[in-house]
Amino acid sequence: MISTKKRFVQLFVSALVLLLIAACSSNGGNNAPSNSNEPASPAKTAEPAATDTAAKPVEITWWNFPNFQALDGEVGKFEKQIIEAFNKKHPEITVKLEMLTFDGGPEKLNVAIATNTAPDVIYDAPGRIIDWGKKNLLVPLNDMFTQETLNDISPSLMQLSSAGDQIYMYPFNTGPFMMAVNKTLFEDIGALDLLPLDRPDRTWTVAEYEAALRAVKEKAPDVIPSGFFAKSQAGDQGTRGYLTNLGLTTFLNEDNSAVAINSESGVKGLEWLLQAAEDGLVAPGAASLAASDHNDLFLQGKMAFAINYSAVLKAQFAPNKTVEFEDVLLPYPTPDGSDPKLEPFIGGLAVFNNKNEDKIAASKTFIDFLVNDPEWSKKALIQTGGLSARNSVTGLYEGSEYEYSELARNFITNPPVTADGYAEIRTYWFPALQQTLLKVATPQQALDEFAQKANDAIAKAKASLNK
Amino acid sequence: MIAAARKSRPRFKREWITSYIFLLPALAFFIMFVAYPMLRGIYMSFFDYTLTSFEFIGFDNYRTLYEDKNFHKSMWNTIKLVVVGVPIVIIFSIFVAMTIYKKHESVRSLFRGIFYLPAVTSVVSVTVVWGWIYHPNYGVLNYLTGIFGAEPISWLGEPKTALWAITAILVTTSVGQPIILYVAALGNIPISYIEAAQIDRATPGQIFRKIIWPMLMPTNLYVIVITTINTFQCFSLIQLLTSGGPIYSTSTVMYGVYEQAFQFGNFGLASAMGIVLAVIIGIISIIQFKFLGSDVEY
Numbered sequence: 001m002i003s004t005k006k007r008f009v010q011l012f013v014s015a016l017v018l019l020l021i022a023a024c025s026s027n028g029g030n031n032a033p034s035n036s037n038e039p040a041s042p043a044k045t046a047e048p049a050a051t052d053t054a055a056k057p058v059e060i061t062w063w064n065f066p067n068f069q070a071l072d073g074e075v076g077k078f079e080k081q082i083i084e085a086f087n088k089k090h091p092e093i094t095v096k097l098e099m100l101t102f103d104g105g106p107e108k109l110n111v112a113i114a115t116n117t118a119p120d121v122i123y124d125a126p127g128r129i130i131d132w133g134k135k136n137l138l139v140p141l142n143d144m145f146t147q148e149t150l151n152d153i154s155p156s157l158m159q160l161s162s163a164g165d166q167i168y169m170y171p172f173n174t175g176p177f178m179m180a181v182n183k184t185l186f187e188d189i190g191a192l193d194l195l196p197l198d199r200p201d202r203t204w205t206v207a208e209y210e211a212a213l214r215a216v217k218e219k220a221p222d223v224i225p226s227g228f229f230a231k232s233q234a235g236d237q238g239t240r241g242y243l244t245n246l247g248l249t250t251f252l253n254e255d256n257s258a259v260a261i262n263s264e265s266g267v268k269g270l271e272w273l274l275q276a277a278e279d280g281l282v283a284p285g286a287a288s289l290a291a292s293d294h295n296d297l298f299l300q301g302k303m304a305f306a307i308n309y310s311a312v313l314k315a316q317f318a319p320n321k322t323v324e325f326e327d328v329l330l331p332y333p334t335p336d337g338s339d340p341k342l343e344p345f346i347g348g349l350a351v352f353n354n355k356n357e358d359k360i361a362a363s364k365t366f367i368d369f370l371v372n373d374p375e376w377s378k379k380a381l382i383q384t385g386g387l388s389a390r391n392s393v394t395g396l397y398e399g400s401e402y403e404y405s406e407l408a409r410n411f412i413t414n415p416p417v418t419a420d421g422y423a424e425i426r427t428y429w430f431p432a433l434q435q436t437l438l439k440v441a442t443p444q445q446a447l448d449e450f451a452q453k454a455n456d457a458i459a460k461a462k463a464s465l466n467k
Numbered sequence: 468m469i470a471a472a473r474k475s476r477p478r479f480k481r482e483w484i485t486s487y488i489f490l491l492p493a494l495a496f497f498i499m500f501v502a503y504p505m506l507r508g509i510y511m512s513f514f515d516y517t518l519t520s521f522e523f524i525g526f527d528n529y530r531t532l533y534e535d536k537n538f539h540k541s542m543w544n545t546i547k548l549v550v551v552g553v554p555i556v557i558i559f560s561i562f563v564a565m566t567i568y569k570k571h572e573s574v575r576s577l578f579r580g581i582f583y584l585p586a587v588t589s590v591v592s593v594t595v596v597w598g599w600i601y602h603p604n605y606g607v608l609n610y611l612t613g614i615f616g617a618e619p620i621s622w623l624g625e626p627k628t629a630l631w632a633i634t635a636i637l638v639t640t641s642v643g644q645p646i647i648l649y650v651a652a653l654g655n656i657p658i659s660y661i662e663a664a665q666i667d668r669a670t671p672g673q674i675f676r677k678i679i680w681p682m683l684m685p686t687n688l689y690v691i692v693i694t695t696i697n698t699f700q701c702f703s704l705i706q707l708l709t710s711g712g713p714i715y716s717t718s719t720v721m722y723g724v725y726e727q728a729f730q731f732g733n734f735g736l737a738s739a740m741g742i743v744l745a746v747i748i749g750i751i752s753i754i755q756f757k758f759l760g761s762d763v764e765y
Contacts, residue, residue, distance in 0.1 A: 107729035113518045114734055135519040224604065232710045233730075285603035287713040288624030302604075427731060434713040438626060 058362040059094040063119040065105050067173075067347055068383040069315055075099055078383050085376050086369045093362045095121075102234065113137060118352040120363045126160045126169060127417040127426075129350045133168030134420070134465060139351040139360050140166040144368060152390045160346055160418055169348035172371050173312065173386030176342035176408045177237050179332055180309035182223075182301065184325035186212075189219035195330070201407060202330055203340065206246055206272065209333035213281040216304045226305040227294040228273060228286040230433035233426050235291025237343050237415065238308025239433060243269045245332035245340045256419035259454045262447035268335075270436055270443035277437065287437040301325055307332075310345050311405040315385025329401050331411060341413035347384060421461030425454040505745075508738045516735035528739035538740065541711075541718040544630055545744075548719065549698045552634050556641045556694050557687070563642070564649030565675075579647055586643030594707040597636050598623075601708075623709050626716035633717050636704055641697065645690045652686040653679070688759045692752055699748050720744045 064079055071077040076099045083095045098119065100108060106128065112118045118137070122129070132138050145167060150158065153171060161169040186192045194212040196204035213225040228242070229235065240251050244261060247269025253260045260266070276282050283289065283297060291308055298306035301323035314327060331340040349370065351363040371377050381388055382396055387405060394406065416422060432450035435441040441449065512529070515522045532538045567578045585593055600607050603621035613619065622632040656679060664674050702721040705711060711718030711726065718726075720740055728737035 110518065110729055110732045114516070114732065132518075137518070231712055283604065284619065285621030285624035288603075288621060288629070288709060290710070297604075424731075431712070431714060438624075438713055440626070440714060 056358070057092050057094065058358045059096060060120040060359050060362050060366065061096045061098060062121040062123075062366070063098050063100055063105075063109070064123045065100050065102055066316075067123050068380065069385060070319075071383075073319075078380075082370060082376060082380060085373075086366060089369065090362075090365060093365060095366060113352075118354060120352060120354060120359050121349060121366060122352065123172075123347060123349050124169075125417070126346055126348070126415075127422065129169045129348065130160070130163050130418045131423050132350070132352075133163045133166065134461075137352060138168045139353045139363075140168060141170055141351065141364070141367075142167050144170060144364055149390075152392050154391060156412065156414060157344070157346060157389050159414070160344070161348055163418070169346075169350050170367050170371055171346050171348040171389035173345075173347045173381055173384040174389050174409075175311045175345050175386045175405050176412050177241055177308065177310050177345055178329050178342060178408060179238075179242065180298070180306045180314070180327045181212075181330055182298070182304050182325050183328040185216070185220060185223060185301070185304055189215065191215040191219065195328075197328065201339075201410075202404065203337055204331070204333045205337040206333045206335050208337075210276070210281070213276065213305070217280060220304070223301075224283045224297060224303045225281045226276070227283040227289070227297055227303050227307060228277070228437070229289040229291050229294040229308075230287050230430045230437055231290040231293070232430060235294075235308045236426055236429055237345075237417075238291060240416070240429070241341075241343050242307045242332055243273065245269075245334050246272050248334050248336070248338070250341065250413070252416040252419055256414075256416055257458060259425075259451035262444070262451040266447055267443045270447065274436065274439075274443065287434045296320075298327075305330075310386075311402055312345055312347075312384060312386040314401060329404055329408070331408060340411050342408060342411045343415040343417075344409075344412045345386065346389065347386065348389070419458060420465060421454075421457035421459075424457035424461070428453040428457070508741055511735055512739035512742050514735045516733075516738070518732045524735070528736045529743070531736060532739055532743060537715050537718065538720075538723060540715045541720050541723040544715075544717060545699060545701070545719040545721075547630060548634055548637065548701055549695055551631075552637050552641070552698050553691065553694050555634075555638050556645060557691060559638065560642050560645035560649050560690070561683075563646050564653055565679075568650045568653040575650065579650065582646045583643035585640045590640070590703045591707065593636070593640060594704055598708060601632055623717075624713055626713055629709055629713065629717045633701075633704055633708065636708075637698065637701055640704075641694055645694065648686050648690055649683065652683050656682045684759065688756070691759060692755050695751060695755065696748055699744065699751075 062079075062083075064076075066075055068078045071081070076097060079097050079099070083097060086095065087093070109118070109122070109128070113132070129138070133140075142165075157171050157174060158167070161167055161171045181195060183192070183195070183197070186195055191212065194208065194215055196202045196208065216223055216225040229239065240261075243266065244251055247261075247263075247265040247267070249263050249265040249269065250260045252258065273282065277284075277286065283294070283303060294303075294308065295306060295313075295317065297303040299317055299321045301321075306327075309327070309329060311329065314329070317327075331342065334340055349367045351360055351367070353360070369376065370380055378393075378396070381393070387402075387409070388394070388396065396402070416425070419425065428450050432446045435446040435449075436443050440446075513523060513525060515524045515527070563578065563582060567575050570578075599605070601622040603609065603619055603624060606622070608622060609617075609619040620628060622628050660678050660682075661674055664678055669677070700721050701719050702725060705717050705719055705722045706725065709717040711722045721744065724737045724740045724744070727733045727740060
């Protein structure tokens with residue numbers, strides 16, 4: 001009896017000790033490096049091509065933001081269908097899907113990278129992907145591109161998908177970020193002629209835009225003419241695009257080596273916004289509004305113009321409308337009505353370097369299926385609501401807004417998202433806007449302070465990359 | 468007799484060992500989820516721990532915090548929250564408890580339920596409701612102040628009002644537990660003490676100061692320490708309502724830890740912030756125990 005008891009106690013203690021050791025040591029995943037504190041080391045070059053995938057079973061993880069519209073209202077349902085179709089061709093590769101949210105996803109990715117538990121495949125945008133690529137956390141995808149493919153994708157999109165010579169993101173869907181107007185409201189107040197919808201390229205001046213805002217204020221006093229937001233980083237491409245076009249300037253200089261928005265033109269753009277806010281043409285409390293609050297006001301029919309819209313977002317937002325109205329895309333106005341400069345939305349896929357050749361090869365096979373399969377690449381693209389990154393793939397959708405979105409690709413400019421230190425730069429942008437909106441600083445002071453911090457961040461990032 | 472004692476000694480030892488073995492699971496969980504993360508946090512605070520580096524830098528993270536204006540602002544905001552929020556919670560809880568503890572059981576339960584509701588409701592739901600109450604365009608609060616002719620205010624968007632708007636929510640979500648504890652503590656005070664004082668013509672103020680307050684000291688100590696710690700660690704309200712803004716006017720140290728670690732990927736700096744906060748909470752708790760715990764007998 002005593003010996004049984006003793007054995008039980010010994011077993012119990014051993015099990016506990018094992019449990020403790022297992023819990024306190026580095027994670028046990030077979031893709032984990034030996035020391036959990038050490039971030040993933042630099043990617044090796046020349047990974048095997050997608051076609052070299054061995055037929056032995058491999059399991060990969062795919063983390064996805066809600067890039068595809070929810071099928072039947074179920075987030076992740078379409079992704080599961082893609083995986084099912086992929087498994088018919090590649091039964092040896094198991095794809096484990098995990099859905100992220102736009103709010104918490106970036107944080108989850110940061111923690112996963114720092115603890116060596118990053119997924120194998122991620123579908124995201126260059127803002128984060130190229131930053132990871134520069135930090136050697138990703139596998140270059142150069143071997144996935146034939147010359148024919150490269151010729152079919154615009155050089156600016158390829159530039160946004162690369163850091164130096166290495167391609168880190170396989171671009172898939174795109175479209176310019178713009179603003180939108182509640183066309184139904186303008187029809188109701190009899191002011192449709194104030195919108196530039198009769199012009200094929202819909203370009204317009206700041207004065208015309210202001211006249212439209214004033215018409216809303218006068219004829220529909222219950223509706224807020226326009227919005228702005230500066231609560232957090234989310235949706236900052238909207239505030240950047242809006243202000244740079246209002247002042248006809250750029251956010252960074254041509255080679256992304258310094259801030260340009262603190263120029264005289266940039267300050268003028270911000271001053272216009274402040275004056276509009278004082279005149280009651282902008283939703284109050286913009287300093288504490290998030291991009292989602294701003295979108296909600298528009299989708300609830302309480303605001304006439306939204307400053308952060310695209311064909312992709314239009315499709316994504318459709319189920320969130322609480323009142324029926326026609327939302328129409330518009331370019332940002334410029335002081336003289338010249339062509340606007342629109343930052344593109346680009347979604348693409350990347351592979352984390354988890355130091356497992358089989359997983360890397362399987363991940364590339366999966367990406368190749370998603371972006372190049374004759375049947376599913378088209379289905380997936382339509383499900384994003386975006387345009388194809390390929391020049392040869394057009395006419396996916398019917399409707400004037402998609403046609404206009406195709407046309408507005410002519411206005412696409414190089415966004416600052418691939419600048420060195422961009423991740424840090426954007427953390428200074430919204431506090432600068434808050435300072436201005438709350439009149440703690442003048443537009444010039446706030447933009448100069450932003451420029452100083454952002455330029456330091458660029459210099460620091462360049463120095464650390466040269467190490 | 469001595470022989471019997473000798474006989475039972477090995478048995479006593481066995482029981483002693485067995486009882487400690489039964490404590491081992493709790494110890495294992497404590498080590499895994501409390502002690503190890505704490506020690507790891509201290510260790511990490513001496514490293515430049517980002518997405519791509521893990522380099523020993525000594526006290527550099529602490530030096531950065533010493534010079535960081537945003538951290539100073541966050542610390543100052545946290546202190547303001549504690550200094551204003553905790554006394555309000557304590558005074559309001561005692562006031563409510565004193566008012567309801569003599570009432571009929573059903574009335575007492577009703578009020579306890581009402582005040583405890585925000586504590587058991589999900590923080591997300593509570594903040595969504597408060598977000599709408601404070602909404603600059605469609606909020607109930609601006610509607611009510613508008614009746615008296617006041618201009619609409621962006622309660623969470625103005626640096627002057629944002630922190631106090633957060634404090635008001637924090638108070639409503641914090642009073643539930645203290646009220647229940649105070650009602651229970653007041654119920655345990657022998658009525659004969661109060662009656663004796665009344666016979667001696669003691670005023671209600673004297674009865675409260677000389678009898679009720681000293682008898683509430685054990686509850687006070689617990690409520691003050693726990694409310695102070697919870698207020699120091701205020702995070703979710705801020706993350707959900709203001710993200711620390713505008714211009715860091717509602718940023719607290721806990722929000723700063725989250726921002727540095729999960730948004731900016733500076734895990735070493737975030738750990739250092741966490742350690743500084745833990746040390747401050749520790750010091751304040753020791754002071755509270757010293758001044759409030761001297762009369763407490765358990």
